[in-house]
Amino acid sequence: MRRLKIKEILTTGQPGDKILVKGWVRTKRESKNVNFIALNDGSVIHNLQVVADTSVYDAKLLHDINSGAALSVTGVLAESQGSGQRLEMIAEDIMILGKADPDRYPIQPKKHSLEFLRENAHLRFRTNTFGAVFRIRHAMAFAIHKYFNEKGFYYLHTPIITASDAEGAGQMFRVTTLHAQNPPLTEDGKPDFTRDFFGKPTNLTVSGQLEGELGAMALGEIYTFGPTFRAENSNTTRHLAEFWMIEPEMAFYDLKDNMDLAEEFLKYLIDYALINCSDDLQFLAERLKQEEKNKPMNQRSMDLLEKLSFVSQSDFVRITYTEAIEILKNSKPYKKNAFQFPVDWGIDLQSEHERYLVEKHFQRPVILTDYPKEIKAFYMKQNDDGKTVRAMDVLFPQIGEIIGGSQREEELEKLEKRMKEMNIPIEEMWWYMDTRRFGSAVHSGFGLGFERLILFVTGMGNIRDVIAFPRTPKYAEF
RNA sequence: UCCCUAGUAGCUCAGUUGGUUAGAGCGGCGGACUGUUAAUCCGUAGGUCGUAGGUUCAAGUCCUACCUGGGGAGCCA
Numbered sequence: 133m134r135r136l137k138i139k140e141i142l143t144t145g146q147p148g149d150k151i152l153v154k155g156w157v158r159t160k161r162e163s164k165n166v167n168f169i170a171l172n173d174g175s176v177i178h179n180l181q182v183v184a185d186t187s188v189y190d191a192k193l194l195h196d197i198n199s200g201a202a203l204s205v206t207g208v209l210a211e212s213q214g215s216g217q218r219l220e221m222i223a224e225d226i227m228i229l230g231k232a233d234p235d236r237y238p239i240q241p242k243k244h245s246l247e248f249l250r251e252n253a254h255l256r257f258r259t260n261t262f263g264a265v266f267r268i269r270h271a272m273a274f275a276i277h278k279y280f281n282e283k284g285f286y287y288l289h290t291p292i293i294t295a296s297d298a299e300g301a302g303q304m305f306r307v308t309t310l311h312a313q314n315p316p317l318t319e320d321g322k323p324d325f326t327r328d329f330f331g332k333p334t335n336l337t338v339s340g341q342l343e344g345e346l347g348a349m350a351l352g353e354i355y356t357f358g359p360t361f362r363a364e365n366s367n368t369t370r371h372l373a374e375f376w377m378i379e380p381e382m383a384f385y386d387l388k389d390n391m392d393l394a395e396e397f398l399k400y401l402i403d404y405a406l407i408n409c410s411d412d413l414q415f416l417a418e419r420l421k422q423e424e425k426n427k428p429m430n431q432r433s434m435d436l437l438e439k440l441s442f443v444s445q446s447d448f449v450r451i452t453y454t455e456a457i458e459i460l461k462n463s464k465p466y467k468k469n470a471f472q473f474p475v476d477w478g479i480d481l482q483s484e485h486e487r488y489l490v491e492k493h494f495q496r497p498v499i500l501t502d503y504p505k506e507i508k509a510f511y512m513k514q515n516d517d518g519k520t521v522r523a524m525d526v527l528f529p530q531i532g533e534i535i536g537g538s539q540r541e542e543e544l545e546k547l548e549k550r551m552k553e554m555n556i557p558i559e560e561m562w563w564y565m566d567t568r569r570f571g572s573a574v575h576s577g578f579g580l581g582f583e584r585l586i587l588f589v590t591g592m593g594n595i596r597d598v599i600a601f602p603r604t605p606k607y608a609e610f
Numbered sequence: 611u612c613c614c615u616a617g618u619a620g621c622u623c624a625g626u627u628g629g630u631u632a633g634a635g636c637g638g639c640g641g642a643c644u645g646u647u648a649a650u651c652c653g654u655a656g657g658u659c660g661u662a663g664g665u666u667c668a669a670g671u672c673c674u675a676c677c678u679g680g681g682g683a684g685c686c687a
Binding site: 163164170183247365370371472 | 611620621622636645647649678681682
């Protein structure tokens, strides 16, 4: 008999159908004559209720059906007498594929804290919450490829190991095969990287952008979607040492085209989730609502589904950095001295400032553009004012910066001048400079933190809960 | 890295101004029950109080250091 997935059974199954299912026991409810087994196979958030007549089955067999056990069950579908579900399965044959010792199995049929589940990340997929999160994460990854494919972008695989340390996006993880205690030394006593695997110092990538630009300047529109690494000692709910990033790079796009793409892209992804992940989103929305019951009224956030619909339907506000500083200087918290950090043209905006703009002043996503060149990277297109660059940051409620991007500097002389000012080793970057030497053109791109997107879409509060096996300072378990 | 906060049963927590034998709920186990919805009812086992020092007649409780978790900040995606 062909095995049916529970998703299929619950949507198209009919009473009388004889079927085979396999899955894991969530809960078992016992009474004298009949046992109810809630079986889940991961295909949907819903369980299949398996009904086992106690007179038909060996007591030992029923005894071993605990939370976590894997079962194979054949039986007949029937309209459920209970009110919790349309269909249920009257079991005819139950086989225990793998037992789960109830004394040792950590995922009990009760509410667990996210912290506890994080320590049991290998088993947390078996909970409703993490099942939902990781199904949504998959759907978002798929939607990203779908979106770009439909728009004619090519998926370019930029390298994970890189010798370039010019990006300046953060501390990098060194990649080496040299002996940690006794590396070969140069004459002045330093590790001799000419004898390392690649013959020079190498690192895990912090961004695929520079290589992405090379692809865009031939293929037209490309995107990368892969793991990225930062060796920063940051301990927050929004940072990981290993995370996934989506970086499109487009020839002939100026900053406005770039913003249009970013906005359309984010809305597409949110809509995709609303349409294709409604069961999981509904569960997460309900979960969030329960959690927020303990919070005071003014700290509660919008319902998850409302929030997603709202963002997908509202126009993102687009203002320049200079305008944002003006708004902040005229704001109540500024006048009341309620900001912890100063507001002045030239400073980098702090979380509290971004929060104010997005959550209080505009109450919708905001795209800030044209930042002072001093606080942005060397490759950004310099404006004629000599002070600002064509950067754009997309700010979302609660999570802050979800996208950072810019129009790139395509003029060789300007780029070289800026690199010299910022002490970027131009000679090592000869391949990057070549794009400006040969057939240079206006182009743009941005980076979207995948986990931050998932945070927003799922409403989860900690980035460690939207990646299967988080890597953070002092933590690389599993 | 900085600030705040917590660590007591498998989980979530309570534990009074330091004082006898450390508690509850959930979960587990045993039993009861005519179909349950993280069932209900009765019973039961389960603890080196994060680690190492210190103060004290006496420390889960006070002090110091360290470890780990959580929240916030910085850096950023």
